[in-house]
Amino acid sequence: MLFDTVILSGTVVTENEVYEADLGIKDGKVVTISEPGTLQSGKAKVIDAKGLHIFPGLIDVHVHFNEPGRDQWEGLETGSKSLAAGGVTTFFDMPLNSNPPTTTKERFEEKRQLADEKSVVDYRLWGGLVPNNLEHLADLHEEGAIGFKAFMSECGTDDFQHADNGTLLKGMEKIAELNSILALHAESNEMINYLTDKAKKEHRLSIRDYCNSRPVLSELEAVERVLSYAELTGCKLHIVHVSSKRVIDRITEAKQQGIDVTAETCPHYLALSIADFEEIGATAKCAPPLRDQEEVEQLWDSLKNGDIDIISSDHSPSPPELKEQGESIFDVWGGIAGCQNTLHVLLTEGYHKRGVPLSKIAEVTALQPAKRFGLNPTKGSIRIGSDADITLVNLNEEFVLKKEDLKYRHKISPYVGKTFIGKTKYTFSKGKCVFEDVPNKASV
Numbered sequence: 057m058l059f060d061t062v063i064l065s066g067t068v069v070t071e072n073e074v075y076e077a078d079l080g081i082k083d084g085k086v087v088t089i090s091e092p093g094t095l096q097s098g099k100a101k102v103i104d105a106k107g108l109h110i111f112p113g114l115i116d117v118h119v120h121f122n123e124p125g126r127d128q129w130e131g132l133e134t135g136s137k138s139l140a141a142g143g144v145t146t147f148f149d150m151p152l153n154s155n156p157p158t159t160t161k162e163r164f165e166e167k168r169q170l171a172d173e174k175s176v177v178d179y180r181l182w183g184g185l186v187p188n189n190l191e192h193l194a195d196l197h198e199e200g201a202i203g204f205k206a207f208m209s210e211c212g213t214d215d216f217q218h219a220d221n222g223t224l225l226k227g228m229e230k231i232a233e234l235n236s237i238l239a240l241h242a243e244s245n246e247m248i249n250y251l252t253d254k255a256k257k258e259h260r261l262s263i264r265d266y267c268n269s270r271p272v273l274s275e276l277e278a279v280e281r282v283l284s285y286a287e288l289t290g291c292k293l294h295i296v297h298v299s300s301k302r303v304i305d306r307i308t309e310a311k312q313q314g315i316d317v318t319a320e321t322c323p324h325y326l327a328l329s330i331a332d333f334e335e336i337g338a339t340a341k342c343a344p345p346l347r348d349q350e351e352v353e354q355l356w357d358s359l360k361n362g363d364i365d366i367i368s369s370d371h372s373p374s375p376p377e378l379k380e381q382g383e384s385i386f387d388v389w390g391g392i393a394g395c396q397n398t399l400h401v402l403l404t405e406g407y408h409k410r411g412v413p414l415s416k417i418a419e420v421t422a423l424q425p426a427k428r429f430g431l432n433p434t435k436g437s438i439r440i441g442s443d444a445d446i447t448l449v450n451l452n453e454e455f456v457l458k459k460e461d462l463k464y465r466h467k468i469s470p471y472v473g474k475t476f477i478g479k480t481k482y483t484f485s486k487g488k489c490v491f492e493d494v495p496n497k498a499s500v
Protein backbone atom coordinates (compact mmCIF):
# COMPACT_ATOMS: atom_id res chain seq x y z
CA MET A 57 0.00 0.00 0.00
CA LEU A 58 1.16 3.55 -0.67
CA PHE A 59 1.10 5.85 2.33
CA ASP A 60 1.34 9.61 2.74
CA THR A 61 3.18 9.25 6.06
CA VAL A 62 4.58 6.33 8.00
CA ILE A 63 5.42 6.49 11.69
CA LEU A 64 7.90 3.77 12.46
CA SER A 65 8.59 1.84 15.68
CA GLY A 66 6.72 4.12 18.07
CA THR A 67 4.89 3.10 21.23
CA VAL A 68 1.15 3.50 20.74
CA VAL A 69 -0.94 4.49 23.74
CA THR A 70 -4.62 3.66 23.71
CA GLU A 71 -7.22 3.59 26.45
CA ASN A 72 -6.45 -0.04 27.24
CA GLU A 73 -2.97 -0.88 25.99
CA VAL A 74 0.50 0.43 25.26
CA TYR A 75 2.32 -1.38 22.44
CA GLU A 76 4.98 -0.88 19.78
CA ALA A 77 3.89 -0.55 16.18
CA ASP A 78 4.37 1.03 12.78
CA LEU A 79 1.52 3.25 11.61
CA GLY A 80 0.60 3.96 7.99
CA ILE A 81 -1.36 7.13 7.23
CA LYS A 82 -3.22 7.79 4.00
CA ASP A 83 -5.76 10.50 3.11
CA GLY A 84 -5.94 11.72 6.69
CA LYS A 85 -6.70 8.30 8.17
CA VAL A 86 -4.77 5.63 10.00
CA VAL A 87 -4.92 2.81 7.44
CA THR A 88 -2.37 0.33 8.76
CA ILE A 89 -1.10 -0.67 12.17
CA SER A 90 1.60 -3.32 11.97
CA GLU A 91 4.41 -4.96 13.89
CA PRO A 92 7.28 -2.53 14.50
CA GLY A 93 9.86 -2.49 11.74
CA THR A 94 7.65 -4.13 9.12
CA LEU A 95 6.07 -1.25 7.19
CA GLN A 96 7.46 -0.37 3.74
CA SER A 97 7.62 3.40 3.51
CA GLY A 98 7.90 3.76 -0.28
CA LYS A 99 7.66 7.45 -1.09
CA ALA A 100 5.89 8.35 2.14
CA LYS A 101 7.16 10.91 4.65
CA VAL A 102 8.93 8.89 7.32
CA ILE A 103 8.85 9.67 11.02
CA ASP A 104 11.26 7.64 13.09
CA ALA A 105 9.34 7.25 16.32
CA LYS A 106 11.74 4.94 18.12
CA GLY A 107 11.66 5.95 21.77
CA LEU A 108 8.58 8.13 21.29
CA HIS A 109 5.05 7.53 22.57
CA ILE A 110 2.15 7.99 20.17
CA PHE A 111 -0.97 9.34 21.83
CA PRO A 112 -4.36 9.87 20.23
CA GLY A 113 -4.62 13.61 19.54
CA LEU A 114 -6.23 15.30 22.51
CA ILE A 115 -9.78 16.60 22.23
CA ASP A 116 -10.08 19.81 24.23
CA VAL A 117 -13.81 20.28 24.77
CA HIS A 118 -13.41 23.62 26.54
CA VAL A 119 -11.57 26.58 25.03
CA HIS A 120 -12.40 30.26 24.66
CA PHE A 121 -10.71 31.54 21.51
CA ASN A 122 -12.99 34.58 21.55
CA GLU A 123 -13.23 35.13 17.81
CA PRO A 124 -15.08 37.02 16.41
CA GLY A 125 -15.16 40.13 18.52
CA ARG A 126 -12.46 39.53 21.09
CA ASP A 127 -9.74 38.00 18.98
CA GLN A 128 -7.33 40.47 20.55
CA TRP A 129 -7.74 38.24 23.60
CA GLU A 130 -6.72 35.11 21.69
CA GLY A 131 -8.10 34.16 18.26
CA LEU A 132 -8.55 30.99 16.26
CA GLU A 133 -5.14 31.01 14.60
CA THR A 134 -2.98 31.57 17.67
CA GLY A 135 -5.28 29.39 19.75
CA SER A 136 -5.22 26.43 17.38
CA LYS A 137 -1.45 26.66 16.87
CA SER A 138 -1.03 26.55 20.64
CA LEU A 139 -3.14 23.41 20.74
CA ALA A 140 -1.11 21.77 17.97
CA ALA A 141 2.05 22.47 19.97
CA GLY A 142 0.49 20.64 22.90
CA GLY A 143 -0.79 17.62 20.97
CA VAL A 144 -4.42 18.71 20.77
CA THR A 145 -6.03 17.92 17.42
CA THR A 146 -9.65 18.87 18.04
CA PHE A 147 -11.13 21.69 20.09
CA PHE A 148 -14.65 22.71 21.00
CA ASP A 149 -14.93 26.49 21.15
CA MET A 150 -17.18 28.02 23.76
CA PRO A 151 -19.98 30.40 22.67
CA LEU A 152 -18.50 33.15 24.84
CA ASN A 153 -16.35 35.34 24.95
CA SER A 154 -16.83 35.79 21.25
CA ASN A 155 -18.67 39.01 20.72
CA PRO A 156 -21.44 38.70 19.75
CA PRO A 157 -21.64 35.28 21.37
CA THR A 158 -22.67 32.12 19.50
CA THR A 159 -26.34 32.11 20.42
CA THR A 160 -27.97 32.12 16.97
CA LYS A 161 -27.54 30.28 13.69
CA GLU A 162 -26.02 33.36 12.02
CA ARG A 163 -23.36 33.70 14.69
CA PHE A 164 -22.63 30.00 14.43
CA GLU A 165 -22.12 30.18 10.66
CA GLU A 166 -19.91 33.21 11.03
CA LYS A 167 -17.67 31.48 13.55
CA ARG A 168 -17.55 28.33 11.46
CA GLN A 169 -16.28 30.30 8.47
CA LEU A 170 -13.59 31.93 10.55
CA ALA A 171 -12.53 28.61 12.04
CA ASP A 172 -12.40 26.93 8.62
CA GLU A 173 -10.14 29.71 7.46
CA LYS A 174 -7.87 29.97 10.47
CA SER A 175 -7.69 26.82 12.52
CA VAL A 176 -4.79 24.44 11.97
CA VAL A 177 -6.57 21.60 13.79
CA ASP A 178 -10.07 20.14 13.72
CA TYR A 179 -12.82 21.77 15.72
CA ARG A 180 -16.46 21.80 16.79
CA LEU A 181 -18.49 24.68 18.18
CA TRP A 182 -20.71 25.03 21.21
CA GLY A 183 -23.95 26.99 21.04
CA GLY A 184 -25.02 29.18 23.94
CA LEU A 185 -28.08 28.88 26.16
CA VAL A 186 -28.91 32.34 27.50
CA PRO A 187 -32.12 34.06 28.60
CA ASN A 188 -34.28 34.66 25.52
CA ASN A 189 -32.65 32.44 22.91
CA LEU A 190 -34.78 29.33 23.37
CA GLU A 191 -36.16 29.63 19.87
CA HIS A 192 -32.63 29.44 18.44
CA LEU A 193 -31.59 26.17 20.05
CA ALA A 194 -33.06 23.90 17.35
CA ASP A 195 -31.34 25.87 14.58
CA LEU A 196 -28.01 25.78 16.39
CA HIS A 197 -28.38 22.05 16.84
CA GLU A 198 -29.13 21.59 13.17
CA GLU A 199 -26.12 23.66 12.21
CA GLY A 200 -24.00 21.12 14.08
CA ALA A 201 -23.52 22.58 17.57
CA ILE A 202 -21.72 19.96 19.62
CA GLY A 203 -23.95 20.91 22.54
CA PHE A 204 -25.03 23.98 24.51
CA LYS A 205 -23.28 25.93 27.22
CA ALA A 206 -24.86 27.91 30.02
CA PHE A 207 -23.54 29.76 33.02
CA MET A 208 -25.30 29.52 36.38
CA SER A 209 -23.32 32.51 37.65
CA GLU A 210 -22.16 35.71 35.98
CA CYS A 211 -19.43 35.04 33.45
CA GLY A 212 -17.41 38.25 33.61
CA THR A 213 -18.65 39.87 30.39
CA ASP A 214 -21.97 41.62 29.78
CA ASP A 215 -22.73 40.03 26.45
CA PHE A 216 -23.39 36.48 27.66
CA GLN A 217 -26.04 36.52 30.37
CA HIS A 218 -26.13 33.74 32.90
CA ALA A 219 -29.13 31.43 32.80
CA ASP A 220 -31.68 31.97 35.55
CA ASN A 221 -33.48 28.87 36.82
CA GLY A 222 -36.43 29.38 34.48
CA THR A 223 -34.13 29.61 31.46
CA LEU A 224 -32.31 26.49 32.60
CA LEU A 225 -35.51 24.48 32.98
CA LYS A 226 -36.97 25.52 29.65
CA GLY A 227 -33.62 25.20 27.91
CA MET A 228 -33.02 21.74 29.33
CA GLU A 229 -36.44 20.58 28.23
CA LYS A 230 -35.65 21.76 24.70
CA ILE A 231 -32.11 20.33 24.68
CA ALA A 232 -33.47 16.96 25.84
CA GLU A 233 -35.96 17.06 22.97
CA LEU A 234 -33.08 17.67 20.54
CA ASN A 235 -31.13 14.83 22.19
CA SER A 236 -28.25 17.25 22.66
CA ILE A 237 -26.28 18.02 25.81
CA LEU A 238 -25.92 20.98 28.18
CA ALA A 239 -22.51 21.97 29.53
CA LEU A 240 -22.71 23.98 32.70
CA HIS A 241 -20.53 26.39 34.54
CA ALA A 242 -21.98 25.40 37.88
CA GLU A 243 -21.43 27.91 40.65
CA SER A 244 -24.22 29.43 42.72
CA ASN A 245 -24.71 33.03 41.68
CA GLU A 246 -26.49 33.86 44.92
CA MET A 247 -23.78 32.44 47.15
CA ILE A 248 -20.98 34.06 45.18
CA ASN A 249 -22.61 37.47 45.11
CA TYR A 250 -23.43 37.30 48.79
CA LEU A 251 -19.90 36.28 49.78
CA THR A 252 -18.21 38.68 47.36
CA ASP A 253 -20.22 41.68 48.56
CA LYS A 254 -19.46 40.76 52.14
CA ALA A 255 -15.72 40.38 51.48
CA LYS A 256 -15.56 43.70 49.66
CA LYS A 257 -17.48 45.54 52.38
CA GLU A 258 -15.10 44.18 54.97
CA HIS A 259 -12.07 44.99 52.80
CA ARG A 260 -11.01 41.38 52.67
CA LEU A 261 -9.44 41.51 49.24
CA SER A 262 -6.61 39.00 49.27
CA ILE A 263 -6.21 36.02 46.99
CA ARG A 264 -7.43 33.71 49.73
CA ASP A 265 -10.42 35.98 50.30
CA TYR A 266 -11.27 35.67 46.62
CA CYS A 267 -11.01 31.86 46.83
CA ASN A 268 -13.20 31.82 49.95
CA SER A 269 -15.84 33.87 48.14
CA ARG A 270 -16.32 30.98 45.70
CA PRO A 271 -16.33 27.94 48.00
CA VAL A 272 -16.80 24.31 46.99
CA LEU A 273 -20.26 24.58 48.56
CA SER A 274 -21.26 27.02 45.86
CA GLU A 275 -20.34 24.45 43.20
CA LEU A 276 -22.15 21.74 45.14
CA GLU A 277 -25.34 23.76 45.47
CA ALA A 278 -25.43 24.59 41.76
CA VAL A 279 -24.70 21.00 40.74
CA GLU A 280 -27.35 19.67 43.11
CA ARG A 281 -29.94 22.01 41.61
CA VAL A 282 -29.15 21.22 38.04
CA LEU A 283 -29.07 17.47 38.70
CA SER A 284 -32.64 17.69 39.89
CA TYR A 285 -33.51 19.65 36.73
CA ALA A 286 -31.85 16.89 34.71
CA GLU A 287 -33.96 14.28 36.46
CA LEU A 288 -37.05 16.31 35.68
CA THR A 289 -36.28 17.05 32.04
CA GLY A 290 -34.11 14.10 30.97
CA CYS A 291 -31.47 16.53 29.68
CA LYS A 292 -27.92 15.21 29.35
CA LEU A 293 -25.40 17.24 31.35
CA HIS A 294 -21.70 17.91 31.27
CA ILE A 295 -20.40 19.79 34.32
CA VAL A 296 -17.35 21.78 33.28
CA HIS A 297 -14.27 22.65 35.34
CA VAL A 298 -15.08 20.84 38.57
CA SER A 299 -12.52 21.88 41.18
CA SER A 300 -13.20 19.46 44.02
CA LYS A 301 -13.64 15.77 44.77
CA ARG A 302 -16.77 16.52 46.75
CA VAL A 303 -18.43 17.74 43.58
CA ILE A 304 -17.08 14.83 41.54
CA ASP A 305 -18.47 12.42 44.15
CA ARG A 306 -21.92 13.97 43.90
CA ILE A 307 -21.79 13.57 40.12
CA THR A 308 -20.70 9.93 40.48
CA GLU A 309 -23.64 9.33 42.80
CA ALA A 310 -26.02 10.92 40.29
CA LYS A 311 -24.66 8.65 37.54
CA GLN A 312 -25.43 5.68 39.77
CA GLN A 313 -28.97 7.02 40.16
CA GLY A 314 -29.33 6.96 36.38
CA ILE A 315 -28.71 10.61 35.49
CA ASP A 316 -26.80 11.09 32.25
CA VAL A 317 -24.07 13.41 33.49
CA THR A 318 -20.31 13.69 32.99
CA ALA A 319 -17.62 15.55 34.91
CA GLU A 320 -14.76 17.60 33.53
CA THR A 321 -11.80 19.00 35.38
CA CYS A 322 -8.90 21.08 34.11
CA PRO A 323 -5.13 20.66 34.40
CA HIS A 324 -4.84 23.72 36.64
CA TYR A 325 -6.97 22.16 39.38
CA LEU A 326 -4.59 19.19 39.31
CA ALA A 327 -1.34 21.14 39.06
CA LEU A 328 -1.86 24.32 41.10
CA SER A 329 -3.09 25.17 44.58
CA ILE A 330 -4.06 28.37 46.38
CA ALA A 331 -0.46 28.61 47.58
CA ASP A 332 0.66 28.65 43.94
CA PHE A 333 -2.01 31.25 43.16
CA GLU A 334 -0.59 33.42 45.97
CA GLU A 335 2.88 33.04 44.52
CA ILE A 336 2.00 33.46 40.83
CA GLY A 337 -0.67 36.12 41.29
CA ALA A 338 -3.47 37.15 38.95
CA THR A 339 -2.30 34.94 36.05
CA ALA A 340 -3.60 32.01 38.09
CA LYS A 341 -7.02 33.50 38.80
CA CYS A 342 -9.93 31.42 37.56
CA ALA A 343 -13.44 30.45 38.55
CA PRO A 344 -14.08 28.19 40.34
CA PRO A 345 -10.83 29.17 42.04
CA LEU A 346 -7.83 26.99 42.73
CA ARG A 347 -8.14 24.98 45.95
CA ASP A 348 -5.78 23.85 48.74
CA GLN A 349 -3.20 21.12 48.11
CA GLU A 350 -5.31 18.58 49.95
CA GLU A 351 -8.12 19.13 47.44
CA VAL A 352 -5.61 18.86 44.59
CA GLU A 353 -4.50 15.44 45.84
CA GLN A 354 -8.09 14.31 46.29
CA LEU A 355 -8.83 15.27 42.70
CA TRP A 356 -5.98 13.02 41.55
CA ASP A 357 -7.64 10.21 43.53
CA SER A 358 -10.89 10.91 41.68
CA LEU A 359 -9.03 10.63 38.39
CA LYS A 360 -7.37 7.36 39.37
CA ASN A 361 -10.73 5.99 40.53
CA GLY A 362 -12.28 6.66 37.15
CA ASP A 363 -14.68 9.32 38.43
CA ILE A 364 -13.44 12.10 36.13
CA ASP A 365 -14.69 11.67 32.58
CA ILE A 366 -12.86 14.42 30.74
CA ILE A 367 -9.86 16.68 31.25
CA SER A 368 -9.89 19.84 29.16
CA SER A 369 -8.13 23.14 29.45
CA ASP A 370 -10.76 25.89 29.90
CA HIS A 371 -8.25 28.11 28.12
CA SER A 372 -9.65 31.57 28.82
CA PRO A 373 -7.05 34.28 28.27
CA SER A 374 -7.45 38.04 28.18
CA PRO A 375 -5.26 40.98 27.25
CA PRO A 376 -2.43 41.52 29.77
CA GLU A 377 -4.03 44.71 31.16
CA LEU A 378 -7.00 42.72 32.43
CA LYS A 379 -4.68 40.32 34.21
CA GLU A 380 -2.85 43.02 36.12
CA GLN A 381 -3.65 43.11 39.77
CA GLY A 382 -4.59 46.58 40.91
CA GLU A 383 -6.22 47.12 44.27
CA SER A 384 -8.03 43.87 44.43
CA ILE A 385 -7.82 40.42 42.92
CA PHE A 386 -11.62 40.50 42.67
CA ASP A 387 -11.37 42.95 39.74
CA VAL A 388 -8.94 40.89 37.64
CA TRP A 389 -10.11 38.78 34.67
CA GLY A 390 -10.91 35.24 35.74
CA GLY A 391 -9.49 32.73 33.32
CA ILE A 392 -6.29 30.75 32.90
CA ALA A 393 -4.31 30.38 29.67
CA GLY A 394 -3.12 26.80 29.55
CA CYS A 395 -4.31 24.90 26.47
CA GLN A 396 -0.79 24.31 25.15
CA ASN A 397 0.22 22.30 28.21
CA THR A 398 -2.63 19.94 29.10
CA LEU A 399 -0.69 16.81 28.16
CA HIS A 400 2.52 18.15 29.69
CA VAL A 401 0.77 18.71 33.02
CA LEU A 402 -0.80 15.26 32.98
CA LEU A 403 2.45 13.52 32.09
CA THR A 404 4.53 15.44 34.62
CA GLU A 405 2.13 15.63 37.56
CA GLY A 406 0.14 12.50 36.74
CA TYR A 407 2.29 9.86 35.06
CA HIS A 408 5.71 10.76 36.44
CA LYS A 409 4.81 12.04 39.93
CA ARG A 410 1.70 10.07 40.83
CA GLY A 411 1.82 6.95 38.71
CA VAL A 412 -1.27 7.67 36.64
CA PRO A 413 -1.23 5.15 33.76
CA LEU A 414 -0.66 6.50 30.25
CA SER A 415 -3.85 4.75 29.13
CA LYS A 416 -5.86 6.70 31.70
CA ILE A 417 -4.44 9.94 30.29
CA ALA A 418 -5.42 8.89 26.76
CA GLU A 419 -8.87 7.96 28.01
CA VAL A 420 -9.74 11.27 29.68
CA THR A 421 -8.17 13.49 27.03
CA ALA A 422 -9.27 11.67 23.88
CA LEU A 423 -11.50 8.62 24.06
CA GLN A 424 -14.06 9.87 26.56
CA PRO A 425 -14.44 13.33 25.03
CA ALA A 426 -14.96 11.63 21.65
CA LYS A 427 -17.52 9.21 23.06
CA ARG A 428 -19.43 11.77 25.07
CA PHE A 429 -19.84 14.10 22.10
CA GLY A 430 -20.41 11.56 19.34
CA LEU A 431 -17.02 11.72 17.59
CA ASN A 432 -16.06 8.12 18.26
CA PRO A 433 -14.96 5.91 16.46
CA THR A 434 -13.63 8.48 13.95
CA LYS A 435 -11.74 10.20 16.74
CA GLY A 436 -10.58 9.45 20.28
CA SER A 437 -8.33 6.45 19.80
CA ILE A 438 -5.68 5.16 17.41
CA ARG A 439 -7.21 2.40 15.34
CA ILE A 440 -7.51 1.42 11.70
CA GLY A 441 -9.93 3.76 9.98
CA SER A 442 -9.74 6.52 12.58
CA ASP A 443 -8.72 10.08 11.71
CA ALA A 444 -4.92 10.38 11.82
CA ASP A 445 -5.11 12.68 14.85
CA ILE A 446 -1.91 11.82 16.62
CA THR A 447 0.70 13.33 18.86
CA LEU A 448 4.20 12.00 19.45
CA VAL A 449 5.83 12.61 22.78
CA ASN A 450 9.23 12.00 24.27
CA LEU A 451 8.06 10.87 27.67
CA ASN A 452 11.35 11.49 29.44
CA GLU A 453 12.49 14.75 27.88
CA GLU A 454 12.51 17.58 30.40
CA PHE A 455 11.92 21.18 29.52
CA VAL A 456 11.33 24.44 31.33
CA LEU A 457 8.40 26.30 29.78
CA LYS A 458 9.55 29.68 28.54
CA LYS A 459 7.39 32.61 27.53
CA GLU A 460 8.75 32.34 23.97
CA ASP A 461 7.50 28.74 23.75
CA LEU A 462 3.91 29.90 24.10
CA LYS A 463 1.98 30.33 20.87
CA TYR A 464 -0.84 32.25 22.54
CA ARG A 465 -1.56 35.79 21.40
CA HIS A 466 -0.38 36.93 24.82
CA LYS A 467 2.58 35.06 26.25
CA ILE A 468 1.04 34.65 29.66
CA SER A 469 0.44 31.42 31.54
CA PRO A 470 0.77 30.22 35.13
CA TYR A 471 3.01 27.41 33.82
CA VAL A 472 5.82 29.69 32.61
CA GLY A 473 8.97 28.65 34.47
CA LYS A 474 7.62 25.22 35.33
CA THR A 475 9.71 22.14 34.56
CA PHE A 476 7.77 19.56 32.60
CA ILE A 477 8.77 15.98 31.87
CA GLY A 478 7.37 14.78 28.55
CA LYS A 479 7.78 16.88 25.43
CA THR A 480 5.61 17.08 22.33
CA LYS A 481 7.69 16.24 19.25
CA TYR A 482 5.10 16.06 16.43
CA THR A 483 1.38 16.57 16.06
CA PHE A 484 -0.70 15.34 13.12
CA SER A 485 -4.24 16.53 12.55
CA LYS A 486 -6.11 14.39 10.02
CA GLY A 487 -2.76 13.21 8.69
CA LYS A 488 -1.27 16.67 8.30
CA CYS A 489 1.78 17.59 10.36
CA VAL A 490 0.70 20.69 12.28
CA PHE A 491 3.55 20.82 14.77
CA GLU A 492 7.13 19.67 14.80
CA ASP A 493 9.53 20.36 17.65
CA VAL A 494 12.51 21.67 15.75
CA PRO A 495 15.04 23.68 17.77
CA ASN A 496 14.76 27.38 16.82
CA LYS A 497 11.84 26.62 14.54
CA ALA A 498 9.09 25.43 16.77
CA SER A 499 6.31 24.89 14.24
CA VAL A 500 5.67 24.01 10.63
Ligand SMILES: NC(=O)NC(NC(N)=O)C(=O)[O-]
Binds near residue numbers: 241372390
Ligand atom coordinates in the same frame (compact mmCIF):
# COMPACT_ATOMS: atom_id res chain seq x y z
N1 LIG B 1 -15.89 34.13 30.75
C1 LIG B 1 -15.04 33.09 30.82
O1 LIG B 1 -14.39 32.67 29.87
N2 LIG B 1 -14.90 32.52 31.99
C2 LIG B 1 -14.10 31.38 32.20
N3 LIG B 1 -13.30 31.72 33.29
C3 LIG B 1 -12.78 30.99 34.28
N4 LIG B 1 -12.99 29.69 34.31
O2 LIG B 1 -12.13 31.53 35.16
C4 LIG B 1 -15.02 30.22 32.47
O3 LIG B 1 -14.97 29.22 31.78
O4 LIG B 1 -15.83 30.32 33.39
Ligand SMILES: [Zn+2]
Binds near residue numbers: 296297343
Ligand atom coordinates in the same frame (compact mmCIF):
# COMPACT_ATOMS: atom_id res chain seq x y z
ZN1 LIG C 1 -16.79 28.46 33.28
Ligand SMILES: [Zn+2]
Binds near residue numbers: 120150
Ligand atom coordinates in the same frame (compact mmCIF):
# COMPACT_ATOMS: atom_id res chain seq x y z
ZN1 LIG D 1 -14.62 28.27 30.25
